[in-house]
Amino acid sequence: MEKTTAVNTAFTLKQIIIIAILALLQFTVILDFIIISPLGDILMKTLDMTTSKFGFTVSAYAFSAGISGLLAAGFADKFDRKKLLIFFYTGFIIGTLFCALASNYWMLLFARIFTGLFGGVIGSVSLAIVTDLFVIQQRGRVMGSIQMAYAVSQILGIPLGLYFANNWGWHSAFIMIAVLGALILVAIITQMEPVTNHLKLQSDKSPFLHLWHTLQNKNYQIGFAAIAFLSVGGFMLQPFGSAFLVNNIHISHLQLPMVFFFTGLSVLIIMPLVGKLSDKVNKFKLFAVGSLVSVIMILIYTNLDPIPLWEVVAINMVLFMGIMSRMIPATTLNTAIPEMKDRGAYMSITSSLQQIAGGIAAVCAGFIVHQETKTSPLENYDVLGYVIAVITFCSVLLMWRVNQLAKSKEKSIL
Template identity: 80%
Template sequence: MEKNTIQIPAFTLNQKILIAILALLQFTVILDFMVISPLGDILMKTLDMTTANFGFAVSAYAFSAGASGLLAAGFADKFDRKKLLIFFYTGFIIGTFFCALSNSYETLLMARIVTGLFGGVIGSVSLAIVTDLFMIQQRGRVMGFIQMAYASSQILGIPVGLYFANHWGWHSSFIMIAVLGIFILIAIITQMQPVNKHLELQSDKNAFLHLWDTLSNKNYQIGFMAIAFLSVGGFMLQPFGTAFLVNNIHISHLELPMVFFFTGLSVLFIMPIIGKLSDKVSKFKLFTAGSLLSIIMVIVYTNLGPIPLWQVVVLTMIMFMGIMSRMVPATTLNTAIPDMKDRGAYMAITASLQQIAGGIAAVAAGFIVHQETKTSPLENYDILGYVIAVVTFFSVFLIWRVDKLAKSKDKTIVVPTTIE
C-alpha cells in the first residue's frame, strides 16, 4: 500500500511551552530517583545500611511505582490527562518531602514507597500526552528534548544536590527537589491545556476490563517486554556507582559533582542529535549502535581500578552517550504500538513493568555486589557489568520486534489533534 504523506508542521508556541513543562517535570522526577544513587555512599554510612539494604531502598521506589502504574492503567484513559498529571505530581512532591524528613533506613524506605506510588505514573501520563498531541514524525525531537531532562539532572541537579548534601546534610537535596516541583506544578496548572481528545473514543468498558484487554493484547506484550528490559541495566549499574567511584577508584566526595557534571554535559550534547536522527534514519539501527557502544563501555567501566579523575570522566561520558542513545529511538518506536483509545493504559503498564523490572534488577545488584566494610572496595562489580551486557544484547532483539510492529502500523500518516 502506498503511503499518503503530508508535510510535517513546525511546533506551535503552545506545543513548545508544553515540551518545556514536560521536560522540567521529568527533570524533577528523574532527579528524585537518580539523586539517591550519588548519595548512596553517604546514606549507607549515615543510616548504617548494607549494600542489600541500599538495593531495597532504591527498588522500593521502583516496586511501588510499578504497582501504582498497574492500578492506574485501567483508569488512565478515563480522565483528562492534565488532571491526572496534576494529581500524581502533587503526591510525588509530598512523598519527596517525606524523604527529606527521614532519619532511619526504615523511614527512608517508607518515604521512597510513597514517592514511587505517585512518581511512577507521571512518566506514562507524559508519554501519553506526547503521543496524543504530536505526530510520530515529530516525536523523536520531542522525546529528545524531554529526555534531555536526564542530562540536565546530571549537569545541574545532581552536582547541586551533592553540594547541598555535603554542606547541609543529605536531607536538603530532597527539599530542593520538592520546592522546585511546586513551581513546576503551578506552571502545569496555569499554562497547560486540557488533554481530553481520547475521551471521545472511550466506551463504557469497565476500567479493569480495559486493563485486562490491554495486557492481553499480543502486540502490546512485545512492547511491554522490550521497554521493561531497557531499565534493567541502569537499575543495576547506577545504585552503586558512587560507592564504586569512592571505594574502588578512590574519587573523593568533593570530586563526584565533576564526574556527574561532565557526564550530563555529554548526554546534553548527544540527545538533540539523537532526537533529530531518530526522525530521519532507522530508529532500530540507531538503537543498535547505541547498545553496542554501551555494552563495550559498561564492561570497560565495571573492570576499572584506581585511575586519574580525567580518565574516569572521559570513560563515563562515552558510556552514558551510548546508554542514552538507546532511549530516544526505543521510546519513540514504542509510542507507535498502541491505538489512541489504549494509549494511557499502555503507557502506564509499560512504565509499571519497566519499574518492576528495574526494582528486581536493583535488588539483584545488591546481592551480586558485596562490601566487607563501609570503606572496603566493592566486590563483584565486574560480574554486574557482564550481566548488564547480556541484558542489553537481548534488548536489541526485542526492539527489533517492536520496530517491525511499528512499521506494520505506519501505513498511512495521520495528523493528530493539534493544540489550539
C-alpha cells in the first residue's frame, strides 16, 4: 500500500501543465469577480449606486452563475470536459468585455449577469477535471496550487487593476482581464488533452434526469449544504471591503493596492502550507482551526475604528490566512463525496448552490450595511461580522458530516 501511494502522489509533466493552466484560468475568473470589491467605492461614486444597488451588482453575477451551473449540471458528464471548458471560458471573456463597455448601472448589471452565466460553470468543470485526473492523495496540493490563484489575484491582479482604474478609468481593469483571458484560452486549446474517461461510465439517463437523481442523493445533499454555507461568509464580507476601508478606516484609494498586495502575499504563504498539510493531517481539524481563526479576525476587523495603515495590513493578512486555510480542506473533502459518473453534475450543483448562496449573502449584506451619503462611514458593519460568525460555526457542523461521509467511502473502497 505504501508503494502504491508513493507512485500515485507523484505528479507527471502532463499533470503539472494541467495544474498551471487551471491555476491561470482561475486567476482570471477570481480576479473578474473580486475586482468588484476594491472598485466598489469608485463604482458607487461614479455610477451613483447605493449600498443595496451595489449589493445587487455583486449578487447579479452570483445568481446568474448559480442558475447556469444548475442548468449545465445535467450535461456536465455528457461531454468532453475540455470542450465544455473552452465554450464557457469564451463566453466569460466576452462578458468581461461587456463589463468594460458599460457606461451606467443597468449596463454593468446586465454585463455581470452575462459574465456569470458563463463564469459560474468554469469552476465546477475545473474541479471535475481535477477529480478525474488526480487521486485524492494529490488533490490537497492541486487545490492549494490552483487556489493560489486567489493570492496572486490579490498580489498582482487587484493592485494592477486598481492602478489601471486610477489612471485610465475603472473600465480598463476589465479590459486587462479580457486580454489575459484570451491568451489563456489559446493555452487551453493547444495544451490540454480531451478529458473523456467519465463518458465510459455514462448511463442512458437524460441530462435532466441525471441532474434530478444527483440532487436526490442524501449524501450529496450534505455536501451541497456544507459548501453553500461556506461561501456565505466570504460573499457577505467582501463586497463592501474597500468602501469600509476608505470611509470608516480612512485608507486612501492610492493606499488600497498596498492593503490588497500584502493580503494576497499572506495567502500566497499560507496556501502551499495548507495544501501540504491537507494531504498529511486530518482535513476536518484543519478546517475547524481555520474557521476559529477567521471568526476571531472577522469580529476584530468589522469592529475597527481608524487605525494606522500597517495595522490594517496586519489584521487583513491574518484574517485571510484564516479564511483561505478553510477552503482547501473543505474543497478536498467535498471532492471525495460523488461517484465518478456523477462528478460533473455534483461539482456543477455544488458550484451553483455556492454562487446562489453567495448572491443571497451579497444582497443581505447590502441591506444590513447602510451609508447615509457617498462619503459617510458605513453603518452596521459590526452586525455583519456577528452574522458571519454564526454562519461560520454552522458550516463547521456541516463539514463534520462531510468528513464522516468521506471516511466511510474511503473504508468501503479499501
